[in-house]
Amino acid sequence: MSRHIAGRGRTARVTPPVGPPVDDVECDLSSKLTLGQFLKLASLLDSGAEAKDAVAAGAVSVNGEVDVRRGRGLVDGDVVAFGDRAARVVAGDGQGRPE
Numbered sequence: 001m002s003r004h005i006a007g008r009g010r011t012a013r014v015t016p017p018v019g020p021p022v023d024d025v026e027c028d029l030s031s032k033l034t035l036g037q038f039l040k041l042a043s044l045l046d047s048g049a050e051a052k053d054a055v056a057a058g059a060v061s062v063n064g065e066v067d068v069r070r071g072r073g074l075v076d077g078d079v080v081a082f083g084d085r086a087a088r089v090v091a092g093d094g095q096g097r098p099e
Contacts, residue, residue, distance in 0.1 A: 022079055026092035029074055036070040042087035054082060
């Protein structure tokens, strides 16, 4: 006779994360950090004009959802993706040291 004990015996399948690898980018969050600023800061795009066009075209996602607001405020832990690259907002003290 077999007895099933909850939480034992069967293991859940772990699926690998889908999407691009994520780079951590330390940011000073003492003032508002916008999506357009972060795209340049994380080197996902080279200029503000490119960021404006990419966001307006719906080619940028925040935490897995497309966002067309270039002025959207970002917070610690947000993941921004463009094409095959992604970057995570990591709060810092603005002097290159984590808080």
